[in-house]
Amino acid sequence: MLLTLSLVIATGYYFASPKVIINNLSNNEYDEFVIQLPTNRISFSPIEARNSNTIFYSRQKETGTVSYSLIGSESEIIRSDFPYAEGSEIGRVLRFTIETNGQISVGE
Numbered sequence: 001m002l003l004t005l006s007l008v009i010a011t012g013y014y015f016a017s018p019k020v021i022i023n024n025l026s027n028n029e030y031d032e033f034v035i036q037l038p039t040n041r042i043s044f045s046p047i048e049a050r051n052s053n054t055i056f057y058s059r060q061k062e063t064g065t066v067s068y069s070l071i072g073s074e075s076e077i078i079r080s081d082f083p084y085a086e087g088s089e090i091g092r093v094l095r096f097t098i099e100t101n102g103q104i105s106v107g108e
Contacts, residue, residue: 017056018092024051026100032071033096038064038084047098059089068096070104078104 022033022044030047038060044053047070067081095107 024098038062
């Protein structure tokens with residue numbers, strides 16, 4: 001019973017907590033991918049070729065801007081931002097995909 005309860009809690013956390021997913025579809029490795037949310041900073045490091053990573057983050061209590069940077073061995077390669085609207089964060093997923101050509105696509 002305790003094992004079942006633990007499993008239900010863990011599964012609920014997985015589906016209810018907001019998270020960031022970074023997918024690298026390219027054959028290139030990168031030093032770091034940094035995301036600045038209104039009240040959190042998230043860093044993925046390193047970003048391996050053809051790999052995916054997920055990080056759960058705490059709910060944001062503010063609206064604002066999300067900025068992100070892809071950093072290579074020598075310098076920042078790409079930097080951009082988009083508005084982050086307040087609303088339900090239950091199950092929210094921010095997806096960043098490094099395409100095969102090195103461009104980044106963003107989805108929610």
